[in-house]
Amino acid sequence: MLQTADKPTSKREGLRRETLALILATAERIFAEHGFKGATMQAIADEAKLPKANLHYYFPTKQALYRQVVERIFNIWLDAAESFDTEASPEDALGTYIRKKMEISRSHPYGSKVWANEVIHGAPIIHDYLETTLTEWTESRIEVIERWMAEGLIDAVDPRHLLYMIWSTTQHYADFSHQITTLNGGVPFDDAQWAQATECVTNIILKGIGVRRGVPS
Amino acid sequence: MLQTADKPTSKREGLRRETLALILATAERIFAEHGFKGATMQAIADEAKLPKANLHYYFPTKQALYRQVVERIFNIWLDAAESFDTEASPEDALGTYIRKKMEISRSHPYGSKVWANEVIHGAPIIHDYLETTLTEWTESRIEVIERWMAEGLIDAVDPRHLLYMIWSTTQHYADFSHQITTLNGGVPFDDAQWAQATECVTNIILKGIGVRRGVPS
DNA sequence: GTCTATAGAATGATAGAC
DNA sequence: GTCTATCATTCTATAGAC
Numbered sequence: 001m002l003q004t005a006d007k008p009t010s011k012r013e014g015l016r017r018e019t020l021a022l023i024l025a026t027a028e029r030i031f032a033e034h035g036f037k038g039a040t041m042q043a044i045a046d047e048a049k050l051p052k053a054n055l056h057y058y059f060p061t062k063q064a065l066y067r068q069v070v071e072r073i074f075n076i077w078l079d080a081a082e083s084f085d086t087e088a089s090p091e092d093a094l095g096t097y098i099r100k101k102m103e104i105s106r107s108h109p110y111g112s113k114v115w116a117n118e119v120i121h122g123a124p125i126i127h128d129y130l131e132t133t134l135t136e137w138t139e140s141r142i143e144v145i146e147r148w149m150a151e152g153l154i155d156a157v158d159p160r161h162l163l164y165m166i167w168s169t170t171q172h173y174a175d176f177s178h179q180i181t182t183l184n185g186g187v188p189f190d191d192a193q194w195a196q197a198t199e200c201v202t203n204i205i206l207k208g209i210g211v212r213r214g215v216p217s
Numbered sequence: 218m219l220q221t222a223d224k225p226t227s228k229r230e231g232l233r234r235e236t237l238a239l240i241l242a243t244a245e246r247i248f249a250e251h252g253f254k255g256a257t258m259q260a261i262a263d264e265a266k267l268p269k270a271n272l273h274y275y276f277p278t279k280q281a282l283y284r285q286v287v288e289r290i291f292n293i294w295l296d297a298a299e300s301f302d303t304e305a306s307p308e309d310a311l312g313t314y315i316r317k318k319m320e321i322s323r324s325h326p327y328g329s330k331v332w333a334n335e336v337i338h339g340a341p342i343i344h345d346y347l348e349t350t351l352t353e354w355t356e357s358r359i360e361v362i363e364r365w366m367a368e369g370l371i372d373a374v375d376p377r378h379l380l381y382m383i384w385s386t387t388q389h390y391a392d393f394s395h396q397i398t399t400l401n402g403g404v405p406f407d408d409a410q411w412a413q414a415t416e417c418v419t420n421i422i423l424k425g426i427g428v429r430r431g432v433p434s
Numbered sequence: 435g436t437c438t439a440t441a442g443a444a445t446g447a448t449a450g451a452c
Numbered sequence: 453g454t455c456t457a458t459c460a461t462t463c464t465a466t467a468g469a470c
Contacts, residue, residue, distance in 0.1 A: 032337070032338075033338055033339060034254065034338060035252040035253070035254055035255060035334070035338060036252070036255065037251065037252055037254040037255035038252060038253065038254035038255070038338070113337045116333065116337055116392070116393075117252070117334065117337060119392075119393050119395055119396045120249070120330045120333055120334060120392050120393070120395075121249075121250055121251060121252060121255070122250060122395045123395050123396065123399075127399075130395075130396055130399040130400075131399055134396070134399070134400070135399065135400060138400055157417055157420075157421065158413065158414075158417050160400065161413075161414055161417040161418065161421075162421070164386070164389055164390075164393075164397065165386050165389075165418065165421060167389070167393075168385040168386050168388075168389030168393070169381070169382050169385050169386060171385075172381055172382075172384070172385035173381075175333070175336075175337050176333075176336050176337070176381075176384075176385070178336055178337075178339045178340050178347075179336045179340065179347055179351070180381065182340075182344075182347040182348055182351075182352065183347075183351070183352060183355055183377065196375065196378075197375075197378055200374055200375050200378040201378065201382065203374075203425070204374065204378075204379070204382060204422065204425035204426055205421065205425060206425075207424065207425045207426075207427070208420070208421035208422060208423075208424045208425030209421060209424075210424070
């Protein structure tokens with residue numbers, strides 16, 4: 001289905017792609033549910049209905065497989081902040097960013113959990129990402145936020161703490177989903193509840209930093 | 218040092234208490250850094266400078282030791298919300314609660330991480346706590362928040378999402394401390410930075426829910 | 435590329451001397 | 453209560469047939 005038909009190996013390549021995607025998706029869930037050490041290659045193989053040795057054919061080590069899972073969610077989050085560049089007003093830029101982060105919490109709960117796990121344990125595997133990519137990314141967003149403050153579009157708040165608040169509140173709905181579901185009577189959020197959570201989080205944060213709203217820039 | 222001297226076994230009891238406390242404190246750190254499965258009884262024993270068999274003398278299984286660690290941080294958090302009952306205004310009650318939660322993130326970072334890990338993995342060990350104690354505790358706090366809303370002291374927001382926001386933002390400074398330290402130039406927060414973080418988080422949340430401030434009730 | 439079988443290392447828990 | 457020695461199990465990774 002994915003082969004481009006102009007190469008003799010395209011069919012094989014397509015199968016390879018599918019198997020890779022299957023392994024990554026399954027590994028993401030198992031790592032999220034059991035942690036790096038708690039997840040076993042056997043469990044991932046069983047869930048993907050593949051022999052364990054096949055996993056080692058596609059990924060040399062358990063750590064290599066894990067690292068790809070972590071990199072995936074990380075890049076999805078980085079891309080979610082493009083509104084910082086495309087939207088002029090803090091209301092649109094931050095509002096869009098928060099809403100996208102909430103969507104990702106819903107669509108990629110396992111990836112978010114794996115990331116949380118990794119950072120909680122001191123980021124032993126992706127420490128370099130924090131020091132390079134994340135640091136640069138954060139600095140560039142801080143500049144934008146400081147510009148808004150200088151223009152009087154939002155209150156004077158430490159941009160870092162604002163980012164931490166957005167990260168923590170949005171990811172909480174993914175990482176602590178089990179606790180939230182339990183407090184929701186054992187039932188996961190439905191569409192309306194996700195929409196309400198998103199609106200509530202967005203409103204409190206935007207109001208909390210004194211965003212001048214409804215101003216057509 | 219802890220014996221009360223009125224019992225012949227008090228000296229032995231005191232030693233027992235100290236050993237128990239040492240094991241629990243060490244286990245909390247090792248579980249936080251490596252997860253339940255990643256933490257080994259050998260590693261805990263080595264760090265506590267005790268033979269591994271002694272751990273099994275005090276705690277029958279690894280899981281029993283882990284459970285006590287989780288219960289400890291859980292109870293500390295429950296107690297931190299007494300301001301809901303002792304303070305009349307939402308500004309004082311919520312402000313005190315948020316500040317206490319931030320203090321706990323600083324004083325008990327390992328316990329917070331162990332809890333986060335446990336919930337992320339679906340709370341396999343302390344699931345009963347979520348369904349009983351936490352559910353009842355949450356319901357009772359929601360009642361208080363709804364009363365504030367009915368009295369027009371805060372905006373109409375879903376009390377659950379307000380609680381989730383307080384939990385996630387405050388615990389983020391413990392659970393993601395490694396990421397925060399990295400973004401702080403590799404240096405952990407000092408006293409001033411903790412104070413600033415606490416003030417920033419408190420201000421944004423209280424303003425975000427429209428708390429009528431400075432009103433001497 | 436797929437699969438079976440297994441090597442080699444680590445872990446939770448216990449037995450039993452002191 | 454403390455500690456050494458050890459058993460039974462489990463896991464990562466690989467060898468080698470197909």
